[in-house]
Amino acid sequence: MLTLYRQLFLGKRLYLGLAVVALVFFLSFWFWIVYPIALFLACMLTALFLVDLLSVFGKKAGIQGSRILPEKFSNSDANEVGISISNGYRFAVRLFVLDEIPEQFQKRDFGYFTDLAPGESRETHYSLTPKLRGEYRFGSLHLFAHGPLGLVARRYSFDDRQTVKVYPSFLQMRKYEFLAFNAMKREYGLKKLRKFGHSREFEQIKPYVVGDDLRHLNWKAAAKTGKPMTNHFQEEKAQPVYSIIDLGRVMKMPFDGLSLLDYAINSSLVFSNIALKNGDKAGLATFSDQIGPTCEAHHRPTQIKTIMELLYNIQTGFPESDFGKLYSWVRKKVGQKSLLMIYTNFEHAGAMRRQLPFLRALAKHHVVLVVFFENHLLEEFSEQPASSLSGIVEKTIAAKFIYDKRLIAKELKRHGIQTILCAPQSLSIQTINKYLEIKAKGLI
Template identity: 50%
Template sequence: MLVGFVLLFVAAYALPLLFPLAKLAFFVFLSAIVIDAWLLFRPGNVRDKLPFFARRDVPDRLSNGDNNPLTIYLENRYNFQVDVEVVDEIPFQFQRRDLLFRARLNTRETQTIRYELRPTRRGEYSFGAVNVFVLTPLGLLKRRFQFGQGKIVAVYPSFLQMRQYELLAATNRLNEVGVKRIRRLGHSMEFEQVRPYTTGDDVRTINWKATARRSDPRGTSLQINAYQDERSQPVYCLIDKGRVMRSPFEGLTLLDYAINASLVLSNIALLKQDRAGILTFSDHVGQLLPADRRSGQMLKIMNVLYRQKTRFLETDYESLYANVRTHIRQRSLLLLFTNFETVSGMQRQLPYLRRLAKDHLLLVIFFENTELRALLDQPARDTETIYLKTIGEKFAYEKKQIVKELAQYGIQTILTAPQNLTANTVNKYLELKARGLI
């Protein structure tokens, strides 16, 4: 607009008749700016300290690897309609500079802006201010308001995923997230009670002696033996924090995938009346949380997992075995989250894995290279692609060989893509429990 006034005044030198028109237009423009400034910056009344209000509503903690909902509340206290531009200063870890929202609010109107953030690192995140730029219907000036500076939020392991699995388990809908229905093979040896037969009960559990004692002249009342799952079995998640767990996948490291899966599995184990514990290790053993199922155990597990960080050193399995032998005396289910890329790398640790499997039920969980799998699924169109696919087939074959070799020594395994880790781990736990192995 200012460029237009400059051109108008320049043209007035050639056409003097335009000079009064240019001055009038410029005066009207200055008057409009003064009116716009008065409308924007005039002080509010006593009740409304500011003519515009905004607030960011963010949870006290965010869930790592999940889309966390946030809202920005806007309230127009002006006596006229305004257009606003909202710039939210989100933590630098997100590396986003495009968080700009636009809205139009009538007099005394309120609006809510909803958006989501997906953190990929655990730790503390610092939010800046919510910057609101307000324009009057004239649109000549903007007034900036700032709200909510200095908000610090902790990012914890994926508790949203944990709650999702907990809800689905409570409503018997775990199959919606890939958890299979496991048919129980036989019964637990823990007797619970004798109760009347109801439709759907296993006829093999009929207690004929109890039925004879409680026979009714009007008809036979069948009695069955009711059994309950064996409870209070120790379940430990052993989490490798060595350099092999530093590999990234969709923004998260393999360590974060293992931590999220451990949180979900521990919660499922507690729901199944088992005891859940955590052990972290790398070049030395980190933290050991003994298996328990008291009410505060999940909070302890979450706090332990929140503080874990990847180390860039080689994992010491000898130290792991020594600590497990010293501190975990009762036979337990050990879920070892690690990663092996080659058979030779696994064979170096095999003696310690075999010793762990001798005293406990060991389940080794390691990861499939999804980018390599995508390469192998593509058709080969040139010599270079054929060469890459040949090398890729060798690495994929070694992963399968690791599974076979561990199975020879009675060690359970899961080879999974990172995104399927949680569902596959829960499936395996429920399968082992249904088979009565724990």
């Protein structure tokens, strides 16, 4: 009896029928002839209720269900969750699927309806887009089977308590892995860049043709063959490239549900995968007031998995980032000339100038690429018309912040430091383009 009480739910049609019966009984207070009609309706409703109740509770296990989760979720992407259900009743049922999704999504009314024919099995799907990395815990799966008359519903609960880990956006990584080296990449903003051959890894000797660099003429080979010959060089491979992520408080700023740190993590994962596919060695480092988790640059097959596991756990803090500690770590641990892609954020020129001596010192030994972010909210605000004096002042201040960002980028370039200033949403494309440009110019 207790089980029946816990599983029994009344349908909307029953409440509607009770309202009609109550209304007829109410009218019979003044019109006595209506009373027998009200009594008849009450008896009919009771009988139909019992029929519907026996229909859904007459079978011990009329509905079976389970949740199907992927091995891991991709942060900031739509991830599909499957619900497998089967109908063991001899009649078609209308099911309300109520899944207890993780608390991080803050949805308390998540559910949907579906219909199942007698004996039918089906797999339905819905998608979830996480905004935080970490472990997500699912609760029970509840299926509400409505009777053929729709007066009662029986709740079937399946204790499918499951945990899934949310990793940096590996779906973006796979997407750009496909797009970076095929004809479709121009649709997505990727550029094909000509390689100029500045490296010195010898490939072969070929006859001279118009346009070859005269500095590469091979006079000994020319003397033997009797015609001009030139040395040809191929692009150097296995160059170290490091994604260096600032974990200070400047990376806590949110944009569209994600923090700047999450955008940097997604971009560094995409960039590291492209570098590995391009034959280079990818590494990772993090820092704030101390050096955080690091991963030495390698080209081993498991390197991208190692980087992903390291990125899964890192979080921002509130301290001021110490670029001096970063400089000391790079000088001790990174011997070969490398590409250092530093993800940080400068909101004003003063913050950049405090770190400029360390960036210039790094640029003497490595190719330094500083990645920082445009504030697209300020961009949108500055384009809105001002209707008052205070609005004009606010727009002027917003324009000043936007102008300062561009001045910071120019100042860094003036000191020989590569820069990327872009909106967080386009960060992955911009980093890939810049990496391909640096490789094409033979800077590393």
